[in-house]
Amino acid sequence: MTDMTPGTAKLLKVMNLSKCFGGLEVLRHVSIAVERGEVLGIIGPNGAGKTTLFNCILGVISADAGAVILEGKRIDSLPVWKRADMGMARTFQRLELFSGMTPREHLLVADRVHRHSGSIFKDLRGHGVPAREELDRVSDVLELFDLAEVADTPAEALSLGHGRLVELARAFILEPILLMLDEPSSGLDASETELIITMLERLQGNGRTATVIVEHDLQMVRRVASRLAVLNSGELIADGDVGTVLADSQVRQVYLGST
Amino acid sequence: MSQLVAFGLPGVPLGCVFALMGAGLVLTYRASGVFNLAFGAQAYVSALVFYVSVNHGWPKWAAAILAIVVLSPALGLLLDRIIFRYTRNASQFVKLVPALGLLIVLPSAAQMIFGDSTRLSPPALLLDTSKVYFHFVGFAVNGNELSTTVITILAVAFLWSMLKFTKLGLEMRAVVESPRLAQLHGVRSDLIGAVAWVLSSLFAGLAGVLLAPLYAQLSSLNFTDLLVAAIAAGAFGAFVSLPLTLIGGVFLGIAQELISGYLPTGSTIAAGVPSAFPFIVLLVLLIALPRFRVKREVSDPMQGCEPPPPCLDAPRRPTAVFVGSRILAAALAISFAVSVLTWIPSNWVFTLGLGVAYSVIFLSIVLLTGMSGQVSLAQATFAGIGAFTTGQLAIHLGLSVIAGALIGGLIAAGAGILLALPTLRLGGIALALGTLGFALVVSDIFFPLSWVGNGGSGISVPRPAIGAVSLASNRSFMILALIVLVVASVAVALIRSGTVGRELAAVRGSEVGAESIGINTRRLRILTIALAAGLAGIGGAIYGSLEGSVSSNDFSYEMSLIFVVVVATVGVRTISGAIEAGLAYAVLSQLISTLPSRYASLLAFLFGLAALTYVRHPEGVVDYVKRSILNLSETVLAYFGYHGIGLRFTSGYVTCDVGDGNGLAGDDRLEAKRDVDGGA
Ligand SMILES: Nc1ncnc2c1ncn2[C@@H]1O[C@H](COP(=O)(O)OP(=O)(O)OP(=O)(O)O)[C@@H](O)[C@H]1O
Numbered sequence A: 001m002t003d004m005t006p007g008t009a010k011l012l013k014v015m016n017l018s019k020c021f022g023g024l025e026v027l028r029h030v031s032i033a034v035e036r037g038e039v040l041g042i043i044g045p046n047g048a049g050k051t052t053l054f055n056c057i058l059g060v061i062s063a064d065a066g067a068v069i070l071e072g073k074r075i076d077s078l079p080v081w082k083r084a085d086m087g088m089a090r091t092f093q094r095l096e097l098f099s100g101m102t103p104r105e106h107l108l109v110a111d112r113v114h115r116h117s118g119s120i121f122k123d124l125r126g127h128g129v130p131a132r133e134e135l136d137r138v139s140d141v142l143e144l145f146d147l148a149e150v151a152d153t154p155a156e157a158l159s160l161g162h163g164r165l166v167e168l169a170r171a172f173i174l175e176p177i178l179l180m181l182d183e184p185s186s187g188l189d190a191s192e193t194e195l196i197i198t199m200l201e202r203l204q205g206n207g208r209t210a211t212v213i214v215e216h217d218l219q220m221v222r223r224v225a226s227r228l229a230v231l232n233s234g235e236l237i238a239d240g241d242v243g244t245v246l247a248d249s250q251v252r253q254v255y256l257g258s259t
Numbered sequence B: 001m002s003q004l005v006a007f008g009l010p011g012v013p014l015g016c017v018f019a020l021m022g023a024g025l026v027l028t029y030r031a032s033g034v035f036n037l038a039f040g041a042q043a044y045v046s047a048l049v050f051y052v053s054v055n056h057g058w059p060k061w062a063a064a065i066l067a068i069v070v071l072s073p074a075l076g077l078l079l080d081r082i083i084f085r086y087t088r089n090a091s092q093f094v095k096l097v098p099a100l101g102l103l104i105v106l107p108s109a110a111q112m113i114f115g116d117s118t119r120l121s122p123p124a125l126l127l128d129t130s131k132v133y134f135h136f137v138g139f140a141v142n143g144n145e146l147s148t149t150v151i152t153i154l155a156v157a158f159l160w161s162m163l164k165f166t167k168l169g170l171e172m173r174a175v176v177e178s179p180r181l182a183q184l185h186g187v188r189s190d191l192i193g194a195v196a197w198v199l200s201s202l203f204a205g206l207a208g209v210l211l212a213p214l215y216a217q218l219s220s221l222n223f224t225d226l227l228v229a230a231i232a233a234g235a236f237g238a239f240v241s242l243p244l245t246l247i248g249g250v251f252l253g254i255a256q257e258l259i260s261g262y263l264p265t266g267s268t269i270a271a272g273v274p275s276a277f278p279f280i281v282l283l284v285l286l287i288a289l290p291r292f293r294v295k296r297e298v299s300d301p302m303q304g305c306e307p308p309p310p311c312l313d314a315p316r317r318p319t320a321v322f323v324g325s326r327i328l329a330a331a332l333a334i335s336f337a338v339s340v341l342t343w344i345p346s347n348w349v350f351t352l353g354l355g356v357a358y359s360v361i362f363l364s365i366v367l368l369t370g371m372s373g374q375v376s377l378a379q380a381t382f383a384g385i386g387a388f389t390t391g392q393l394a395i396h397l398g399l400s401v402i403a404g405a406l407i408g409g410l411i412a413a414g415a416g417i418l419l420a421l422p423t424l425r426l427g428g429i430a431l432a433l434g435t436l437g438f439a440l441v442v443s444d445i446f447f448p449l450s451w452v453g454n455g456g457s458g459i460s461v462p463r464p465a466i467g468a469v470s471l472a473s474n475r476s477f478m479i480l481a482l483i484v485l486v487v488a489s490v491a492v493a494l495i496r497s498g499t500v501g502r503e504l505a506a507v508r509g510s511e512v513g514a515e516s517i518g519i520n521t522r523r524l525r526i527l528t529i530a531l532a533a534g535l536a537g538i539g540g541a542i543y544g545s546l547e548g549s550v551s552s553n554d555f556s557y558e559m560s561l562i563f564v565v566v567v568a569t570v571g572v573r574t575i576s577g578a579i580e581a582g583l584a585y586a587v588l589s590q591l592i593s594t595l596p597s598r599y600a601s602l603l604a605f606l607f608g609l610a611a612l613t614y615v616r617h618p619e620g621v622v623d624y625v626k627r628s629i630l631n632l633s634e635t636v637l638a639y640f641g642y643h644g645i646g647l648r649f650t651s652g653y654v655t656c657d658v659g660d661g662n663g664l665a666g667d668d669r670l671e672a673k674r675d676v677d678g679g680a
């Protein structure tokens, strides 16, 4: 069943994913694929199962049935951290910042995890403190995400907008091949949303990273996504070109009817 | 078969008591989220009050009403109102510390109030204990078995009908099912919490009075063992199901009596196994029951709807204060070292040496709990492993103490890893319970073995020698101990500021977030447990070598509980906190040992009392006092016209949400935090 030919392998393939919480079927045989470098938007009404789909793909919860394949390898039995190590990075709908740490510390820890450049033995020899080049690299990313002036504020004191940017920056510094964003603009004002869009466009510039973005703001989806999928009550009801999908009568009824 | 029944029948009353305790424990755990480790202590207090009033000539019914119906529930209500209602949304550690404090405070307070005389043959609540009332399929049923069983059935019937037929009972069942969901449906969770505490305390009181006559003597130790059995009973129902808890309790009681019936009498094993048996069952249940592996948010669908409680934040001090305190600390450390090596009398050098040993052990708690947010209730046991290893290696292989201490540390670390592997999968309270079980089994069964601790009498541990230089005198040994302390402190400081420290901070901040960037949280946790166990082992070796001997009493499992309480109250977040705690504990123990014997537990009492304030001052007493002094000086200086000196701590500690249990979000949370700080 696995797509074994590396040349034609999609970046990510999700096949027949199903998940129940108790008696509630949250995902029903969802199959979806992501190509390298593309931006896939996922929309759907509240409770459609979008976040659950993310969590199953990333390993936060394990699916009841189905397969998740990254670059031709089945990853559905791997723990979250291993999937992250393979190049999947994410942001959270409900922020998961490291409370007590500043944005700079967020990026320092992520950068070092990504590069596997730290160990307890280095710590004990006194090589654990951040090196010049690490600090520089982190400062550049902070600059890029317009976070320089809050770089040393503890995470609890950040505004929601800054919090979302910190999560985005934290994912960015991992140099992911697949970036998964769960409602990056929710709770933000127009100018903050604009900033996030700019960041996404810039990310697309490298042509390496594919992005999956769950978003309620259709305006935003239109601007960043190249493909669109619609999830409704755990079922994928449309998947294709943005314009076509939005014109689809079933999608209009389900989605626009309920928001 | 007939022997089976003969051995098993006496287990029925014991099992009934376990079941009562287990039911109470599960009730408070589910309704208020607190794992009430002080439950056994509450039972003990009721039993004691019953004993004392009956001995003063009170009729039994009056004594029973006072001890069970009035005193115990009143205590429960008080505890809920002044402590535990503030911990609803707090982390497990914040909930655990006051419970541990209580576990220590209650028996020691009782000892100070009622004296420490031995209390033989406690009276039974009803019926004559040993009189045979009737025969059950040929076996004599005595008053004890009869009354305990009947009372338990009545109590359970009362609880069941209350839960089943009253509105309060319905709400309580809803809270037990899903606290969050119940709250959203307008269930008065605050009221439910209070009722649960009152009810479960009633059960604790009843269990205490029923249990007392099963032993020849009324002693608080029996009641700590009782707690252990109650937890195991609760584990049968995965800390959720009351009926399974009851069945589990009765089963445990019978099985425990059966085991002690069949074991050869008089052996070390026979003395240790029955009391450790419930915990062995608990460990097996924790590891084997799939229930515990399910993540919390799945069992409570609403758990994820609110931001988790913020964790403790490290203090952010103004630079002037930071530099100033560093200089002061360095000056103090140097004068301490010089004084110890020159003018302080040798017996006080010994006491301070114990303080240094404690400091090393306490550093392991700072590493594990302060930095990594995990709770181990077995640090004294790991220290004991270090001490016994050092002693045995010196006796049998003539190995030097320094090498022995390092090997002891490694063995302790290995034991830590073995313990961490199964329990970590469970998360939350499971590691704390698992380590408590480990501590109990090791200190009751393993340490007294002849090839480990020579029965209860202990083994000798020599003082070290480096080459031809003997460190036999207190003062010369102190040099070595101080070097170990400095090396350990520097190592912990390096870890904190290095990769591992940052990763630990990230995991503490958000576990899901940390995993999402590729941190292997499981590996990280095992690493810290191993390091902490190893460090405690080395501290224990210093202790043993200084004392010249080590016995199983030095590192009983109660010591682990006291250690956690001491470090938490003095300051679990900082390296200096561990050192201050170690020295203070040793010096105060020495001072208190000169008081009359009824005050033997005064120190534990004081620290336990301080632990009750942990909810308000998680930064530790010492830091709180420092901060108050600085803030006061700032205010005083401002009064004289010197503004903005910058002594005030600008960003305080992020404490648990204090409120009616409704979580606050975002900026509100920050406001609440300021309120807490302002009000502190
Ligand atoms: N851990 C859980 N236990 C039980 N039910 C859950 C759990 N997590 C989610 N659900 C339910 O599954 C359904 C899908 O939830 P999910 O969060 O995936 O939706 P969503 O599409 O992300 O919605 P939103 O747009 O509101 O974020 C919802 O009905 C939700 O209540």
Ligand SMILES: [Mg+2]
Residues within 6 Å of the ligand: A050, A051, A052, A093, A182
């Ligand atoms: Mg969602």
